[in-house]
Amino acid sequence: MSDIAVKTENLSKSYKLYKNPIDRLKESLNPFRKKYHHDFFALKNISFEIKKGETIGIIGRNGSGKSTLLKIITKVLTPTEGNVITKGKISALLELGAGFNPELNGMENIYFNGAIMGYTKKEIDKKLDNITSFADIGEFIEQPVKTYSSGMFVRLAFAVATNVDPEILIIDEALSVGDMFFQAKCMAKMKKMIDKGITLIFVSHDTGAIKSICQRSILLDEGSIVDFDKSDKIVEKYFVMKVQNNQKTIQPQTKAALKSLNKETKHKIFSNSDQFTKRASYQRIQNGMANFVNIQLLDENENVIQHVEYEQNVILRMALQINNDMEKLAYGYHIRDKNGIDVVYSDSIIEDKNILNLKKGSKYIIDWRFKSSLIHGIYNVACVLSVPIDIASSKVDFVDFIPIATQFEAEPRKKSYLYGNVHWDNTINIQGISP
Amino acid sequence: MKYIRMIFDFVKEIYKNKFVVYQLTKRDYKNKYIGSFLGFIWTIIQPLVMILVLWFVFTKAFNSGPIRDIPFSVWLTIGLVPWYFFSEALTTSTSALQEYSYLVKKVQFQTAILPIIKLLSAFITHIIFIIIGIIILLINDVGFSIYWLQAFYYLIAMFILLVGLSWITSAIQVFVKDTAQIISVILQFGFWLTPILWDFKILPEKYDYILKTNPMFYIMEGYRNSFIYHAPFWEAKNEIIYFWTTTIIILLIGIIIFKKLKPHFADVL
Numbered sequence: 001m002s003d004i005a006v007k008t009e010n011l012s013k014s015y016k017l018y019k020n021p022i023d024r025l026k027e028s029l030n031p032f033r034k035k036y037h038h039d040f041f042a043l044k045n046i047s048f049e050i051k052k053g054e055t056i057g058i059i060g061r062n063g064s065g066k067s068t069l070l071k072i073i074t075k076v077l078t079p080t081e082g083n084v085i086t087k088g089k090i091s092a093l094l095e096l097g098a099g100f101n102p103e104l105n106g107m108e109n110i111y112f113n114g115a116i117m118g119y120t121k122k123e124i125d126k127k128l129d130n131i132t133s134f135a136d137i138g139e140f141i142e143q144p145v146k147t148y149s150s151g152m153f154v155r156l157a158f159a160v161a162t163n164v165d166p167e168i169l170i171i172d173e174a175l176s177v178g179d180m181f182f183q184a185k186c187m188a189k190m191k192k193m194i195d196k197g198i199t200l201i202f203v204s205h206d207t208g209a210i211k212s213i214c215q216r217s218i219l220l221d222e223g224s225i226v227d228f229d230k231s232d233k234i235v236e237k238y239f240v241m242k243v244q245n246n247q248k249t250i251q252p253q254t255k256a257a258l259k260s261l262n263k264e265t266k267h268k269i270f271s272n273s274d275q276f277t278k279r280a281s282y283q284r285i286q287n288g289m290a291n292f293v294n295i296q297l298l299d300e301n302e303n304v305i306q307h308v309e310y311e312q313n314v315i316l317r318m319a320l321q322i323n324n325d326m327e328k329l330a331y332g333y334h335i336r337d338k339n340g341i342d343v344v345y346s347d348s349i350i351e352d353k354n355i356l357n358l359k360k361g362s363k364y365i366i367d368w369r370f371k372s373s374l375i376h377g378i379y380n381v382a383c384v385l386s387v388p389i390d391i392a393s394s395k396v397d398f399v400d401f402i403p404i405a406t407q408f409e410a411e412p413r414k415k416s417y418l419y420g421n422v423h424w425d426n427t428i429n430i431q432g433i434s435p
Numbered sequence: 436m437k438y439i440r441m442i443f444d445f446v447k448e449i450y451k452n453k454f455v456v457y458q459l460t461k462r463d464y465k466n467k468y469i470g471s472f473l474g475f476i477w478t479i480i481q482p483l484v485m486i487l488v489l490w491f492v493f494t495k496a497f498n499s500g501p502i503r504d505i506p507f508s509v510w511l512t513i514g515l516v517p518w519y520f521f522s523e524a525l526t527t528s529t530s531a532l533q534e535y536s537y538l539v540k541k542v543q544f545q546t547a548i549l550p551i552i553k554l555l556s557a558f559i560t561h562i563i564f565i566i567i568g569i570i571i572l573l574i575n576d577v578g579f580s581i582y583w584l585q586a587f588y589y590l591i592a593m594f595i596l597l598v599g600l601s602w603i604t605s606a607i608q609v610f611v612k613d614t615a616q617i618i619s620v621i622l623q624f625g626f627w628l629t630p631i632l633w634d635f636k637i638l639p640e641k642y643d644y645i646l647k648t649n650p651m652f653y654i655m656e657g658y659r660n661s662f663i664y665h666a667p668f669w670e671a672k673n674e675i676i677y678f679w680t681t682t683i684i685i686l687l688i689g690i691i692i693f694k695k696l697k698p699h700f701a702d703v704l
Contacts, residue, residue: 015702024703025610028696071701075543078698098541103462103469115455116542 057214088167528553528601589657602689
């Protein structure tokens with residue numbers, strides 16, 4: 001028992017949602033405990049133990065309850081049920097600017113923040129040099145913190161949080177506002193503290209950082225612990241979960257539809273396009289002659305995927321329906337990186353696969369098969385239908401253009417890191433020339 | 436018994452946090468006058484102007500003469516001193532939790548301290564006001580008396596009353612934003628219902644008991660008794676019992692309400 005740093009037992013946090021703000025007061029003061037609310041569970045039955053000196057990561061999608069959990073551990077929020085036991089001095093970097101008084105200058109805030117954490121002026125005096133040199137914000141230390149940029153803020157906050165010799169350090173995603181060099185500095189500092197035997201709880205979307213720093217990780221989803229295991233296992237599970245969740249939302253179907261789909265699996269792409277229609281509506285341009293009904297990225301077994309391994313075989317499936325008789329229809333896709341730069345493009349004119357003599361009411365499924373050799377990153381797929389007018393000058397009439405048809409994340413190359421944007425097959429010839 | 440322990444623990448907690456309390460109070464006081472050229476001189480100007488205006492209106496326009504053989508200006512000032520503190524402290528402390536929401540929502544903090552910060556910040560003004568009052572006393576040849584020290588007793592009594600009240604109002608303010616407005620309306624009534632500008636002796640004696648339900652009446656008379664009439668505070672036995680029963684009940688209600696609502700603060704703010 002003595003080697004436990006943080007222990008939670010059946011922790012739940014429910015938010016009472018009220019129709020009216022005053023209902024909350026009525027309920028709190030009502031002697032007969034009448035209910036005026038309905039519950040929303042941000043955390044459900046969280047129980048775990050963290051031993052002294054352990055480094056624990058917490059991952060989960062937005063809204064999975066990570067920040068709520070940290071706030072309960074640091075006792076900012078009160079759990080609805082269950083309890084938390086912590087042993088040792090906690091220092092936490094939860095939200096940007098937490099515990100800082102915007103009117104005070106940086107220096108005063110160091111003392112102020114320290115005092116809130118329970119340190120006397122003398123104790124902070126001793127740590128002041130370390131804090132200011134780590135924060136490294138120069139003369140801004142004498143300015144009110146309300147004038148700080150978010151980068152400066154996080155520098156000062158991290159410097160204070162890590163230099164007060166806590167026994168438990170809790171870091172939320174706040175770090176991500178710092179620049180690359182500062183993040184590296186923070187990582188180094190955290191590793192040094194871990195070596196000294198500190199207990200660390202670290203929340204990040206950067207799964208790489210989690211894997212490299214945390215021995216074990218907690219995977220949270222919809223307020224519950226999905227798993228608590230070694231970090232690399234958890235990170236993998238997190239990715240799998242993300243993909244499954246995506247399938248879940250795409251696949252709910254009626255029983256009748258399911259039967260017919262067993263025979264014609266490909267047709268389900270037509271019956272299940274609500275998600276797609278919603279996503280695609282962003283800056284979509286249509287003239288109504290034909291339109292995309294659904295667009296999916298699939299692996300070789302025709303499962304919907306969100307993550308693409310390097311050199312994985314992928315299918316980009318387009319389902320479309322024709323609303324007018326047409327002579328000729330061209331189709332194409334763009335793969336764009338997160339900055340919107342076209343990385344890959346192809347269309348039926350290039351591939352010489354235009355569809356001819358289309359009849360009103362007919363439907364088509366088009367599969368593009370390719371091997372992805374994209375570098376690590378997040379990509380958007382834009383899709384286009386058009387009627388070619390003059391191929392030489394690439395003049396077309398747009399029929400349907402969807403800037404965000406689907407999104408995926410390309411995983412880093414496993415064997416060695418890939419730089420650059422494109423990789424093609426190379427032949428290498430080495431000639432040794434003796435001196 | 437449980438509540439006495441709670442009060443004791445709380446006092447200990449404040450003592451432990453004295454640096455934070457000191458810093459917050461200092462900053463809170465400075466913030467009132469931040470950016471103004473005259474700065475803290477406003478603390479003196481505001482009550483002085485208030486005294487001057489009221490003194491002018493009542494002596495020149497309404498012809499109020501000395502009351503119970505005391506010059507009106509003295510009588511007025513000593514009556515205003517506690518009320519001014521009471522009204523400023525209660526108004527500002529009611530919105531304390533909202534104003535310091537960054538200490539409620541984002542870090543672990545003993546939130547019950549926050550209304551007290553506002554009381555302490557108003558207390559600085561109060562000290563200056565007392566000094567002004569003493570100067571006016573001396574100008575009017577009402578000399579020093581050992582009874583002046585009784586003012587400390589009344590000051591502490593008022594402070595405890597305010598702690599109780601501000602815990603109630605500040606906690607409710609978080610949920611019902613109208614509270615601050617309601618308080619300011621009540622204070623306006625209170626200003627006239629408390630015999631600050633008029634002598635309660637002008638009312639028939641049978642109404643005394645109504646006046647005495649107002650705990651601020653006790654405090655205000657107490658200030659006058661200490662500074663002007665030099666009457667010992669232990670003479671008014673019934674009033675002592677009544678005031679302290681009321682104040683302790685208010686304090687307990689304050690503790691209970693604050694404790695009950697506290698877990699919700701971070702969720703609502």
